[in-house]
Amino acid sequence: MKMKSLIDRIGWPRLIIGLFFLLLIIVSPIMGLSLTDVFSDVLRRWSMFGILVLAMVPGVQSGIGLNFGVSLGIVAGLIGGTTAIEMNFRRSGTYQPWADLGLSLLIAIPIAIVLGYVYGLLLNRVKGSEMTVSTYVGFSAIALSNIVWLALPFKSGTLVWPIAGEGMRNTISLEESFGGIMSNPDVTARQPFPLNLLAFKVGGVVVPIGTILFVLFICLLMWLFLRSKWGVAMSAAGENELFTKSNAINVDHMRILGTVISTVLGAVGIIMYAQVFGFLQLYNAPLMMGFACVAAILIGGASTRRATISNVIIGTLLFQGILTTSLPVIKQLMPQGSTLSEVIRIIISNGIILYALSKSRGGNQVEG
Amino acid sequence: MSEQAVLSMKGISKEYFGNKVLKDVDLVVKPGEIHALVGENGAGKSTLMNILFGMPVIHSTGGFKGEVEISGEKVEIMNPNDAMHCGIGMVHQEFMLIPDFTITENIKVGREIGTPTILSKVLGPALDVLDRKKMRDDARQALSRIGLNIEEYVKVAGLPIGYKQFVEIAREIDKTGIKLLVFDEPTAVLTESEAERLCQIMQLIARQGIAIIFITHRLDEVMSVADSLTILRDGELVDHVSTDELTVVDIAGRMIGRKMERLVEVKQSREVQSDEVALELKNFHVDMPGEQVRSMSVSVRKGEIFGFGGLAGQGKLGIINGIMGLYPVKGEAEVFGKKLNFSKLGDALENEVAFVSEDRRGVGLLLGESIEDNIIFAALQVKNKFTRGGGPFRLVNKKEVREHALKMIDIFDIRSTGPRQKTGSLSGGNQQKVCLARALTLEPKILIVAEPTRGIDIGAKRLVLEYLIKINADQGMTIIIISSELVELRSICDRIAIVAEGKVAKILPPDASDATFGLAMSGLSIEEGEEVEL
Numbered sequence: 001m002k003m004k005s006l007i008d009r010i011g012w013p014r015l016i017i018g019l020f021f022l023l024l025i026i027v028s029p030i031m032g033l034s035l036t037d038v039f040s041d042v043l044r045r046w047s048m049f050g051i052l053v054l055a056m057v058p059g060v061q062s063g064i065g066l067n068f069g070v071s072l073g074i075v076a077g078l079i080g081g082t083t084a085i086e087m088n089f090r091r092s093g094t095y096q097p098w099a100d101l102g103l104s105l106l107i108a109i110p111i112a113i114v115l116g117y118v119y120g121l122l123l124n125r126v127k128g129s130e131m132t133v134s135t136y137v138g139f140s141a142i143a144l145s146n147i148v149w150l151a152l153p154f155k156s157g158t159l160v161w162p163i164a165g166e167g168m169r170n171t172i173s174l175e176e177s178f179g180g181i182m183s184n185p186d187v188t189a190r191q192p193f194p195l196n197l198l199a200f201k202v203g204g205v206v207v208p209i210g211t212i213l214f215v216l217f218i219c220l221l222m223w224l225f226l227r228s229k230w231g232v233a234m235s236a237a238g239e240n241e242l243f244t245k246s247n248a249i250n251v252d253h254m255r256i257l258g259t260v261i262s263t264v265l266g267a268v269g270i271i272m273y274a275q276v277f278g279f280l281q282l283y284n285a286p287l288m289m290g291f292a293c294v295a296a297i298l299i300g301g302a303s304t305r306r307a308t309i310s311n312v313i314i315g316t317l318l319f320q321g322i323l324t325t326s327l328p329v330i331k332q333l334m335p336q337g338s339t340l341s342e343v344i345r346i347i348i349s350n351g352i353i354l355y356a357l358s359k360s361r362g363g364n365q366v367e368g
Numbered sequence: 369m370s371e372q373a374v375l376s377m378k379g380i381s382k383e384y385f386g387n388k389v390l391k392d393v394d395l396v397v398k399p400g401e402i403h404a405l406v407g408e409n410g411a412g413k414s415t416l417m418n419i420l421f422g423m424p425v426i427h428s429t430g431g432f433k434g435e436v437e438i439s440g441e442k443v444e445i446m447n448p449n450d451a452m453h454c455g456i457g458m459v460h461q462e463f464m465l466i467p468d469f470t471i472t473e474n475i476k477v478g479r480e481i482g483t484p485t486i487l488s489k490v491l492g493p494a495l496d497v498l499d500r501k502k503m504r505d506d507a508r509q510a511l512s513r514i515g516l517n518i519e520e521y522v523k524v525a526g527l528p529i530g531y532k533q534f535v536e537i538a539r540e541i542d543k544t545g546i547k548l549l550v551f552d553e554p555t556a557v558l559t560e561s562e563a564e565r566l567c568q569i570m571q572l573i574a575r576q577g578i579a580i581i582f583i584t585h586r587l588d589e590v591m592s593v594a595d596s597l598t599i600l601r602d603g604e605l606v607d608h609v610s611t612d613e614l615t616v617v618d619i620a621g622r623m624i625g626r627k628m629e630r631l632v633e634v635k636q637s638r639e640v641q642s643d644e645v646a647l648e649l650k651n652f653h654v655d656m657p658g659e660q661v662r663s664m665s666v667s668v669r670k671g672e673i674f675g676f677g678g679l680a681g682q683g684k685l686g687i688i689n690g691i692m693g694l695y696p697v698k699g700e701a702e703v704f705g706k707k708l709n710f711s712k713l714g715d716a717l718e719n720e721v722a723f724v725s726e727d728r729r730g731v732g733l734l735l736g737e738s739i740e741d742n743i744i745f746a747a748l749q750v751k752n753k754f755t756r757g758g759g760p761f762r763l764v765n766k767k768e769v770r771e772h773a774l775k776m777i778d779i780f781d782i783r784s785t786g787p788r789q790k791t792g793s794l795s796g797g798n799q800q801k802v803c804l805a806r807a808l809t810l811e812p813k814i815l816i817v818a819e820p821t822r823g824i825d826i827g828a829k830r831l832v833l834e835y836l837i838k839i840n841a842d843q844g845m846t847i848i849i850i851s852s853e854l855v856e857l858r859s860i861c862d863r864i865a866i867v868a869e870g871k872v873a874k875i876l877p878p879d880a881s882d883a884t885f886g887l888a889m890s891g892l893s894i895e896e897g898e899e900v901e902l
Contacts, residue, residue: 224763227763227764228762228763228764229748229749229752229755229762229763229764232741232745232748232749232764233749236734236737236745239734239735239736239737240730240731240733240734240735242694242727242730242731243730243731243732243733243734245693245694245713246692246693246694246723246725246731247714247717247745247746247749247750248693248713248714248715248717248718248749248750249713249714249749250713305736306736
């Protein structure tokens with residue numbers, strides 16, 4: 001009986017995927033992979049994606065469903081990041097990682113708020129098919145941003161194509177900027193105390209403690225928000241529109257609030273992602289990022305109607321964990337070429353999305 | 369009387385999960401007769417018709433007892449298809465028409481006439497080419513049988529409601545071998561002149577030898593078209609008589625009758641002395657589908673327990689949903705002399721009016737949230753109770769919430785595993801108690817409760833009603849109850865407004881006679897004791 005209730009609480013999907021993850025970790029040293037590398041990778045990926053996955057929570061809670069359109073926030077974040085680098089170049093061109101990071105956020109967040117607001121207005125007009133619409137909004141946002149990347153009059157050498165002298169590159173290195181300042185021990189070692197403690201190595205495992213703490217801090221803020229008067233009202237709007245309306249709350253406003261928060265988290269999320277990754281990826285790179293976030297939170301046990309912070313933390317760990325560990329394992333199994341293993345990776349990640357979505361559909365919303 | 373009955377249902381009994389909804393009911397209809405079936409909501413009319421049509425809901429809940437005979441032959445109707453083969457047709461209240469099809473297509477849908485082609489000879493008759501001309505002729509004929517002069521190639525979409533109803537009738541008439549037509553509240557959605565027309569059509573059909581069962585609550589229509597009638601009350605047969613033996617007052621009285629199960633005795637009239645008006649509706653309209661309120665004017669005194677009664681679909685539920693702001697409103701509503709601003713969401717709540725919705729699961733509760741979160745929700749949002757800190761980010765004070773929830777659970781005897789249990793897993797009675805607790809947490813001056821005892825057990829019913837009386841007596845709270853259960857209203861209200869067709873038909877004291885209530889419910893305003901002739 002006890003066993004059954006435990007399984008019910010964890011849920012079969014999470015149990016199966018969790019066991020699969022465990023299996024991969026056990027198998028990797030047998031395949032000749034270093035366990036410390038695996039653990040480093042898992043921590044790194046978790047801290048990279050944490051906030052992006054968290055961006056799903058306000059969307060789901062406010063009733064717009066899984067926000068595939070988080071790319072809108074991502075674009076805002078990328079604009080913030082590139083603008084901050086350009087401003088640094090025009091200012092002095094010296095190494096000022098914290099100023100760059102701060103400026104990125106400062107520029108990205110207002111843009112995200114405006115975009116999120118307009119996006120929220122749109123979603124209120126398409127009630128009932130938000131997820132379909134948001135998927136296309138996500139794609140369109142990326143397509144539009146492609147024009148922006150070409151058109152912005154930036155001059156910094158790290159940003160633009162070296163030969164043409166205009167139009168931004170596909171991949172922008174953050175080595176000269178905020179790359180790794182909260183995650184890479186090699187970078188943090190050059191920082192003064194106490195900033196040099198933001199990342200360290202323990203027995204070969206890289207612990208990006210700065211980023212992890214930042215993600216957890218944002219999670220805490222979200223947790224507090226969901227327990228505030230507005231947060232409670234927003235969650236109610238997502239669960240039962242009539243109930244909320246009958247208690248004098250404007251459901252449409254709450255949905256816009258959820259959308260704005262989600263978009264802002266998308267912007268902050270991509271900046272953190274770039275910080276850990278060390279690169280800003282423009283053009284079509286963020287095209288499918290929304291899907292990865294959706295998959296992660298679904299594995300974490302969220303439904304299209306209810307999501308919690310613990311869904312985010314567990315889901316990101318399981319999804320990113322499986323992706324990072326399965327890729328080298330598959331590579332070992334299939335030495336024919338990386339294309340094939342990439343295909344397998346895509347099958348796995350999309351398969352997980354499909355599985356989780358099919359689990360969250362049709363069921364009673366009361367279950368959760 | 370030697371005439372063979374078209375339909376004879378004998379000794380029909382049916383129970384749903386131990387709850388007897390029909391007890392040994394007989395129904396006999398002769399050819400060419402218009403037979404009215406009358407009774408309050410829940411009297412068993414629809415169950416009886418469901419049995420006649422072999423609806424799945426009957427057979428999936430253990431079938432029924434009794435016999436059904438069509439033209440003297442015993443039949444077993446296991447599904448609606450069987451009913452059609454026996455020559456029984458139904459004109460539905462909600463039209464079962466396809467808007468983008470023409471009248472002909474709607475009449476013939478499912479029974480198309482086809483001409484075989486090579487394709488259909490190989491692959492079956494479903495691929496026959498339609499013989500449109502023949503279908504048109506049939507449709508034309510059916511339409512003229514009910515005296516309707518309209519082009520059969522017109523699309524249904526743009527037709528006035530009355531005509532849609534007539535198309536439905538034509539479709540049933542067109543079925544070969546139709547012997548019996550059931551009209552389920554056909555006049556409910558029609559205008560007066562359309563209803564009159566419908567009555568004429570019914571008489572026309574009856575003259576062609578087709579029997580009609582006419583389900584309605586409009587007693588004047590019963591008197592004018594029906595030849596005989598069957599009165600049901602609480603699943604029991606009260607009377608089976610011919611119409612000329614009874615007056616409207618008789619029928620109304622028998623429909624309401626004395627019920628077996630009485631919660632509290634009928635209350636003695638209590639005159640509430642206060643001159644202060646708690647709630648006043650002036651020319652109040654609510655556009656709620658199925659529960660339209662049309663130009664209602666009524667005023668409720670302070671400290672009163674006021675009831676709104678009446679049959680389903682007449683608009684009594686529109687009142688609460690309109691004041692709550694869930695549906696568009698026209699006209700005025702005043703709370704203690706202050707006009708409500710309906711363009712502002714929740715203005716009624718801010719003016720200290722609290723609600724308990726009739727739709728517990730849909731509007732009344734967050735089913736996925738806990739009992740305590742449900743109880744405090746309204747007070748938290750409207751009055752900023754149970755919070756600490758300020759501004760939009762004021763946090764919920766969990767300790768206060770818990771204390772209050774435990775108190776409410778104790779007062780209302782909410783049976784649960786604790787304040788964290790999700791309301792979705794509570795029983796109906798306990799859910800209702802949570803709804804009430806939420807409304808009372810607002811500490812309102814006026815409490816409006818819709819269908820407080822719908823679908824809850826006797827024990828919970830009594831507790832809820834007694835608590836309403838108690839807070840009225842202790843705190844002088846004005847209470848407005850909207851209920852389909854007349855017994856309930858009569859046992860606790862000071863005054864009862866019977867709502868018919870979106871208006872207050874009559875305001876009655878709880879101890880008014882059964883007939884007076886019955887008449888008011890069918891929209892007839894006739895002074896008590898007055899002789900009735902129609």
